[in-house]
Amino acid sequence: MTVDKDDSKSSAPPQVSPIAFRLDLGSGVPTYLQLVHQVEHALRLGYLVLGDQLPKVRDVVAQLAINPNTVLKAYKELETKGLAVGRPGQGTFIIEASLNQVALPELTELRRSLVSWVAAADAVGLDEDGIGALVANVLRDFRERRGGTAVQRGAARLEAEGVA
Amino acid sequence: MNVIETHGLGKSYGSTKALDRCTLAIPEGHVAALVGPNGAGKTTLLNIAVGLAAPTTGAVTVLGGCPTGSLAALDQIAFVAQDTPLYKNFSAADLLHVTRNLNRRFDQGYAEQRLGELGIPLRQKAGKMSGGQQAQLALTLALARRPKLLILDEPMAMLDPLARHDFMATVMTAVADDGVSVVLSSHVLAELERVADYLVLLTRGSVQMAGAVDDLLERHRVLTGPASESDVYAKQWNVVHASRAASQAHLLVRCDGTSDSVPPGWEAHSLTLEELTLSYLREPGAGALPGPARARDTEQSEVTI
Numbered sequence: 382m383t384v385d386k387d388d389s390k391s392s393a394p395p396q397v398s399p400i401a402f403r404l405d406l407g408s409g410v411p412t413y414l415q416l417v418h419q420v421e422h423a424l425r426l427g428y429l430v431l432g433d434q435l436p437k438v439r440d441v442v443a444q445l446a447i448n449p450n451t452v453l454k455a456y457k458e459l460e461t462k463g464l465a466v467g468r469p470g471q472g473t474f475i476i477e478a479s480l481n482q483v484a485l486p487e488l489t490e491l492r493r494s495l496v497s498w499v500a501a502a503d504a505v506g507l508d509e510d511g512i513g514a515l516v517a518n519v520l521r522d523f524r525e526r527r528g529g530t531a532v533q534r535g536a537a538r539l540e541a542e543g544v545a
Numbered sequence: 546m547n548v549i550e551t552h553g554l555g556k557s558y559g560s561t562k563a564l565d566r567c568t569l570a571i572p573e574g575h576v577a578a579l580v581g582p583n584g585a586g587k588t589t590l591l592n593i594a595v596g597l598a599a600p601t602t603g604a605v606t607v608l609g610g611c612p613t614g615s616l617a618a619l620d621q622i623a624f625v626a627q628d629t630p631l632y633k634n635f636s637a638a639d640l641l642h643v644t645r646n647l648n649r650r651f652d653q654g655y656a657e658q659r660l661g662e663l664g665i666p667l668r669q670k671a672g673k674m675s676g677g678q679q680a681q682l683a684l685t686l687a688l689a690r691r692p693k694l695l696i697l698d699e700p701m702a703m704l705d706p707l708a709r710h711d712f713m714a715t716v717m718t719a720v721a722d723d724g725v726s727v728v729l730s731s732h733v734l735a736e737l738e739r740v741a742d743y744l745v746l747l748t749r750g751s752v753q754m755a756g757a758v759d760d761l762l763e764r765h766r767v768l769t770g771p772a773s774e775s776d777v778y779a780k781q782w783n784v785v786h787a788s789r790a791a792s793q794a795h796l797l798v799r800c801d802g803t804s805d806s807v808p809p810g811w812e813a814h815s816l817t818l819e820e821l822t823l824s825y826l827r828e829p830g831a832g833a834l835p836g837p838a839r840a841r842d843t844e845q846s847e848v849t850i
Binding site for chain 2: 409411412446447448449450
């Protein structure tokens with residue numbers, strides 16, 4: 382009746398979620414935030430794509446021996462950020478094709494370069510509406526060139542895994 | 546609903562007061578950690594809640610107003626004592642059989658499946674098992690009763706790190722699957738951080754601090770700044786614990802969230818549960834935080850003493 386671990390690994394169906402969490406006990410970062418960061422990191426590196434399922438709460442709890450409320454809090458945070466959505470009775474799934482949210486240091490740096498860009502635009506005489514229009518235009522071009530491929534990649538994975 | 550609720554609870558052993566005017570309320574749906582120095586009254590409090598001991602003074606109810614030791618209470622509470630007592634000459638199968646016949650509810654299928662997953666043979670005698678296996682067997686017997694409240698007294702004290710992890714994984718899985726409320730006492734602060742979402746700090750027989758872990762952490766900050774200014778600010782802030790060096794001071798302060806701004810030249814850091822708990826343990830005089838509303842304060846209660 383005992384389960385041989387090596388045996389079960391080779392014969393078991395593929396894991397539901399493409400990622401597994403780990404905990405850094407010495408980091409001082411709250412557990413739920415560690416989970417949130419790991420999902421964001423996996424999204425950035427392509428371990429997770431659109432339609433992927435996050436590990437089931439019960440599995441995370443059994444694996445890491447943490448409070449289920451901690452996992453729920455992390456998943457709620459991911460929902461608030463617009464990265465994932467919970468489907469009752471099924472689990473939590475990635476709904477964001479790529480990660481738009483970036484960490485604070487990067488955001489600060491981007492903001493700094495944007496401020497100097499706006500100053501340059503102002504110096505050559507572009508007004509506020511002109512700046513807004515130019516940014517919207519560049520964004521649209523950028524999305525058409527790159528965004529589409531990321532969405533397709535996610536959709537293909539969704540079909541292959543048979544997720545309805 | 547509060548899973549454990551006490552009002553002015555006292556318990557004396559001769560001239561020793563194990564519990565002294567202990568008032569607390571632990572709401573349901575939590576994994577509550579009961580923390581405190583040796584002799585603070587943790588085991589006494591748990592034994593009273595389970596019905597193994599009677600209070601000298603005060604009132605106690607469990608699971609939303611049930612008197613301790615009543616049939617309704619006994620039926621819904623499972624308790625694993627400090628030394629995970631098992632009949633050492635009984636096999637796992639015998640212990641399942643006994644527990645099934647002594648309780649109104651017992652999930653034999655769950656128990657057998659759990660022991661199978663743990664690799665504990667049903668024919669093996671309890672006395673021949675490792676400490677970790679004995680703890681897991683005691684826990685399995687408790688959980689197979691499908692309790693609403695699981696009380697664990699120092700469950701991890703005797704276990705090695707791997708056995709601790711596996712033990713808590715079993716407890717947390719039960720919380721995820723059945724929503725069982727848990728109250729556990731422990732000394733292992735670092736490991737409480739990942740499992741507990743409610744904290745009760747007992748000192749000298751009464752409650753020093755109680756509340757949801759997130760709230761407690763949010764309400765405390767360590768402020769670091771010049772020691773020369775620390776006395777001035779120490780008067781303005783609610784300082785729990787202060788450590789001062791020649792030029793630098795660290796003040797652990799309790800804040801109410803909104804109005805507490807960090808003065809220029811000072812830095813604010815958040816704390817871990819372990820740091821927070823240690824700071825309060827070092828300052829037994831530091832005041833208690835109010836716990837949640839107690840039934841008596843908000844509604845008519847039917848408590849009879």
